[in-house]
Amino acid sequence: MSLIATLRQKLFELFSADRAPSGYRPGVTLARLRRDLGLAKLDVGGAVFELVERTESQLLMHLVMTEFLLHVPTPTPGAGSFEVHHGGAIRRNGIRVRQRSGNQALGPELQARLLADKGLFEALMPLDFKRLRIDLKDQQWCVRLEHMGGSEVVNRMPAFRRYIAVSPEQRNHLLAALAGMKRVLSNL
Incomplete structure (x- = not known):
């Protein structure tokens, strides 16, 4: 193998997206988020949800986000x-739905239903x-909600680790939003 090919392979391995970031502790952020939520099981108002963790590497740090x-x-x-997403540049003035793909009639209907459900x-x-993404595939809606809290910032230089907790108010809004999504989407 030539020197250039070897160097290219080593650089690929070093910056590979499949590799976990240095200092990443799988499951630790999820455990802290579960504690913030204070739920024995991941169920609210009949809406059973799951939590997943993903990492995002940056130069000398990484983020651990939960969805x-x-x-x-x-x-x-x-x-x-x-x-x-929220509407308004400075102050939130509504909820907007942006369609990325699929049936064009579903976008306006989805937005109307989200706005019509007062609790949601x-x-x-x-x-x-x-991020709040809603996908429809094979007669199943999949909601992916990434909250600002329930995440962790890990920096290598200077070395620090900070967990961003979900406040009690945000917890209540989050659980109400998940229950509301189930209610609205099951009737759409």
Whole structure:
């Protein structure tokens, strides 16, 4: 093997996305988030959800983020991918649904249903989420919600590790949003 090929292989291994970041402790952030939620089982209002952890590497640090996954069976055929975000540049003034792919009629219908459900709307407006994605595939909705809390920042230089907790208020909004999503999507 030539020197260049060997060097290329070593660089690939060093910066490979499949490799866990240095200092990553699988499951530790999830355990802290479970403690913040204070639930014996991951079920709220009949909405059974799961938690998954993912990492994002940066130069001398990495982030450990958690996502709430909710699967809702539905009689709705077709497929679609949607992103939900807050409206307004400075102050939150509503909920917007951006369609990424799929049946064009589902986007406006989904937005109308999210806005019409008062409990869900009241939970989503103050909720501090980074990403909220809703996908429809094989007659099942999949909600992926990544909250700003329930994550960890790990820096190697200077060395520090900081967990960002989910506050009690955010916990209540989060659980209400998951229950509301199940309620709305099961009837869509």
